[in-house]
Amino acid sequence: MTRIDQAWGRGPSARYEEIAVRFRPVFHDIAQAAIERDQQRRLPFEEVQWLRDAGFGALRVPQDYGGLAVTLPELFGLLIELAAADPNITNIFRSQLGFTEDLLNAPKGAWREEWLSRLGRGEMIGSGFSELSSAKISEHSTTILREGDGYRLNGEKFYTTGSIYADWINLAAVDGEGTPIAALVPTRARGVEILDDWDGFGQALSGSGTARFKDVRLEPEHIKPDAARFPYTPAFFQLVHLASLAGIGRAAASELAELVGSRVRLYPRGNGASSADDPQVLEVVGRVRGRAYSAGAIVLNVAEALQRSFEANISGADPEETDVHLIAEVETSQAVTVVSTLILEATTILFDALGASAAKRATALDRHWRNARTITSHNPRIYHDRVVGEYAVSGKKPAAVGYRKIITPFGTSSEVA
Structure with a gap:
C-alpha cells in the first residue's frame, strides 16, 4: 500500500x-x-x-x-x-x-x-421482495399456498438483486388468507425463471431484474418459521447503499488523482507547468477526495448505531423499553441525504479537473455518477430529511417499512407502530 x-x-x-x-x-x-x-x-x-x-x-x-x-x-x-x-x-x-x-x-x-x-x-441468497404490480413495496400478489404435504409458489418479482448469482431466493409472499409468508426458493427449481432484464443506466450488473415463479413446488423446510425481520432492517439495507456510495466516491477520487497526475495537455489559462502542478486543479481533486472521505466516516459511525441495536436485541432487551432501534434508524436517515449529496457532487465535479478527453468512453468516469445516481434513487432521500425533522421536533418514530412485525430477542415477534 x-x-x-x-x-x-x-x-x-x-x-x-x-x-x-x-x-x-x-x-x-x-x-x-x-x-x-x-x-x-x-x-x-x-x-x-x-x-x-x-x-x-x-x-x-x-x-x-x-x-x-x-x-x-x-x-x-x-x-x-x-x-x-x-x-x-x-x-x-x-x-x-x-x-x-x-x-x-x-x-x-x-x-x-x-x-x-x-x-x-x-x-x-438473492432477493425476492419487490413487485412492480404492487401499489406499495410491502404488498405482494405472489402466493405460497398449501398443496398436499408441501406448498405451491406462483408470482413474479422485480428488483431481485443478486438472485441470478445465488443458490436461493429469500422471497416474501402471502398465503391463502393474505397473511405474510416467507420462503427460501431454490433458484434451480422447476418453474423458476430469472431474467437479466434490469435496464437501469447504473448498477447494470447487479442482477436486479425479474424472477418468475410458475407452480414451483416448495417443501416444508423451505418455509421460514416466521416472516418477521430484525429490528434494524430498514437501517441496515439503507446503510449498504450508503457504503456503496462511499466506495464509489473513493474509486472516483483515486481515478481522478491518477488521471490528473498523468495529464499532459494544459488549459490556456492554467496555473502550472502541468495539471499536477495547477493549484485550481488540485483543489478539485481535494474536494472530491474530501467528500469521499466524509461519506466513509459517516457510514462507519452509523454502523456503530446498528451494532448497538443488534447487541441490544440479542441481549434480550424489550424493544418497548429501549430507543436503541429507533436511534439506529434515525442515524441512518440523518446520513442518507448528506452521503448522497456528497457523492453525487463528487462524481460530477471531478470532470472540472480534466479536459474533454475525460468524457471518452475509455475512461468510464461516467459510471461513477451513473451508479451513484441509481443507488440514491432507492428509498429516495427526499423522505429522510422529513423523518429526521419529525423525530427532532416531536420524537415521532419513522413509519414502518415492509413487514410490520420484527424479530425480538431470540423468539417472539412484535408489532411495529
Whole structure:
C-alpha cells in the first residue's frame, strides 16, 4: 500500500486490517476489469465466485458455523472497500447479508442452525421482495399456498438483486388468507425463471431484474418459521447503499488523482507547468477526495448505531423499553441525504479537473455518477430529511417499512407502530 492509498481513516476495529487483508487481493482483481465489465455489460459471475470462495458471504456468520463473525462496523468497512472495486457486486451481496442478520436475530433452533451452516459452507441468497404490480413495496400478489404435504409458489418479482448469482431466493409472499409468508426458493427449481432484464443506466450488473415463479413446488423446510425481520432492517439495507456510495466516491477520487497526475495537455489559462502542478486543479481533486472521505466516516459511525441495536436485541432487551432501534434508524436517515449529496457532487465535479478527453468512453468516469445516481434513487432521500425533522421536533418514530412485525430477542415477534 502506497502513501497515496492511505488517509481514508482508521479501520473500525483493532483487528480490521487482519480481516481486510484476506479480501483485498480479491477486491484488487475485481477492480482491474470493472471498466471492461461496465462497457461490455458482462455479468460478474466469476468475480462473485471469487468472493464466495474467500468466505465473503459468511462475514457475519459465527465461527462455529464456518464464518468470520465480524461486527457490523467491520462489515461496512469491507463493503466500502468492495464498492470501491465495483459497487454492483456490493449490491449483489446485499440480500445475502440481510438474510444473515435475520438468522443472527432469530430464535435458536433447527431453522437457524441449518441456514447458518449453509451460509458458512458458502451458499448464497438473492432477493425476492419487490413487485412492480404492487401499489406499495410491502404488498405482494405472489402466493405460497398449501398443496398436499408441501406448498405451491406462483408470482413474479422485480428488483431481485443478486438472485441470478445465488443458490436461493429469500422471497416474501402471502398465503391463502393474505397473511405474510416467507420462503427460501431454490433458484434451480422447476418453474423458476430469472431474467437479466434490469435496464437501469447504473448498477447494470447487479442482477436486479425479474424472477418468475410458475407452480414451483416448495417443501416444508423451505418455509421460514416466521416472516418477521430484525429490528434494524430498514437501517441496515439503507446503510449498504450508503457504503456503496462511499466506495464509489473513493474509486472516483483515486481515478481522478491518477488521471490528473498523468495529464499532459494544459488549459490556456492554467496555473502550472502541468495539471499536477495547477493549484485550481488540485483543489478539485481535494474536494472530491474530501467528500469521499466524509461519506466513509459517516457510514462507519452509523454502523456503530446498528451494532448497538443488534447487541441490544440479542441481549434480550424489550424493544418497548429501549430507543436503541429507533436511534439506529434515525442515524441512518440523518446520513442518507448528506452521503448522497456528497457523492453525487463528487462524481460530477471531478470532470472540472480534466479536459474533454475525460468524457471518452475509455475512461468510464461516467459510471461513477451513473451508479451513484441509481443507488440514491432507492428509498429516495427526499423522505429522510422529513423523518429526521419529525423525530427532532416531536420524537415521532419513522413509519414502518415492509413487514410490520420484527424479530425480538431470540423468539417472539412484535408489532411495529
